[in-house]
Amino acid sequence: MTRKIAIIGSGYMGGGIAQVMALAGAEVHIADVSYEVTQNNRERLLKEAADFAADGLFPKDAVERIDARVTAAKDIETAVSGADFIEEAVPEKIEIKHETLQRISAAASKDAIIASNTSTISIATLAEAVAAPTRFLGVHFSNPSPFVPGVEIIPHAGTHQEVIDLACAIVHETGKETAVVSDVTGFVLNRLQYALFHEATKLLEEGVASADDIDTLVRTxxxxxxxxxxxxxxxxxxxxxxxxxxxxxxxxxxxxxxxxxxxxxxxxxxxxxxxxxxxxxxxxxxxxxxxxxxxxxxxxxxxxxxxxxxxxxxxx
Known part of the structure; x- marks a missing residue:
């Protein structure tokens, strides 16, 4: 059975997630702040797919597959209607996410999994805006989402285990890897990323090495x-x-x-x-x-x- 997936927020992160979900065979509905924005973003996704395919980064038939499987919905409610899995990928502002999640959970099927792509905001805090929060968790793709293979799965204390398992399975269908982590500030990815960056800035401020030399040592x-x-x-x-x-x-x-x-x-x-x-x-x-x-x-x-x-x- 073909999965129906909704991506709410069709910018570069949400759009990239829509691309990989569509290439994995899902029926994907995207929505944004207006139907015009959503339509424009869908066209951007097709152009990007053509460029990626020309560079050998996407399959040769990527444009045709994404064109057939990604639909621009007129609004959030239309996008999430009948969806099995819904990924919220709107800007990292809690008031915007809360409003969006309220609209999603009010219109979604009671069995739909609802996920957020947040990289920093507490999943438990976001869950306050979700009806039936046991079906809610973080599913954090990294930028650029079509090409970075790791995805953080972040349940809050009330997330049901079967929701975690199914979210992992859906991500695995795209060829990506998952890591299930606890709902703490920064989760794992950003805790580690910013710990390294913090020490790098200390070395720069102390005059130990230049930014170029620090980057060279890290990557080599x-x-x-x-x-x-x-x-x-x-x-x-x-x-x-x-x-x-x-x-x-x-x-x-x-x-x-x-x-x-x-x-x-x-x-x-x-x-x-x-x-x-x-x-x-x-x-x-x-x-x-x-x-x-x-x-x-x-x-x-x-x-x-x-x-x-x-x-x-x-x-x-």
Whole structure:
């Protein structure tokens, strides 16, 4: 059965989500502040799809598929009528989101899942505007939504488990990956992103390095690993005892800023030092370590080759 999906807010984020949902086979209805805006945004989506297809980023028949499956609705109520899944992607202002969610939940089927693409606002706070909030959660795509593969799934305390499971399944149908996280300020993605940015600005303000040099080090060192391994896997491969020593070194000048995390100390006390001991944040059996190292080395070489093929970004 073809899913019917409504995207409320058809700008670059909502429009990109509509594109990937349509390419996954869903019937998608979009709506915005006016029918004229929605129609114009639909035309933009088709033009973008043509450009993406020409560049090999979308399937060759993307325009035809999106044209057939994405409909500009005259208003929110029309868009959500009969929808199985509704994604709100309006601007990050709580009053706009509350008003939009009230209209959505008043007009939607009682069984429809309602989601918000918010990146910062509490899901529980947004849920206050939703009738039957057990069907409500955050489904946070990242910009550019057609191409970034990770999606945060953020239930609030009252979200039903079957709603979480179905939201994940719908996202997986687009070929993207999901991570279910708690409803805390900043969720996970922005907590991590802004922690890195904050420390980068400190280094810049202190005159330790230029913005260009900081960017160079991030993208060519630990950032180079991140497409393949998250921070816990990287720590395990480096050795948690090594991480502990580095924290102690950092504490000579920054005792509060780089206090050793309790969870790291606990693992070391248990003799869990990462892959070298067969256990840490991740559990990698000793017999898998050579295979893991071989994969890591292949991945880094392939990424180097891809970057050389693409050349530097046109930033200057």
């Amino acid at each position: 060192t630990f950032g180079f690993r991140l497409p393949f391994f998250g921070p816990f896997a990287i720590a395990d491969m480096a050795g948690l005892d090594v991480y502990n020593f580095c924290y102690q070194s950092l504490q000579t000048d920054f005792p509060q800023r780089f206090a050793t995390p309790r969870v790291l100390s606990d693992l070391i006390e248990q003799g869990k030092l990462g892959t070298k001991s067969g256990g840490g944040f991740t559990d990698v059996p000793a017999e898998k370590i050579p295979e893991l190292i071989a994969y890591r080395n292949r991945a880094y070489v392939r990424l180097s080759e891809l970057l050389a093929e693409l050349g530097p970004p046109p930033m200057s």
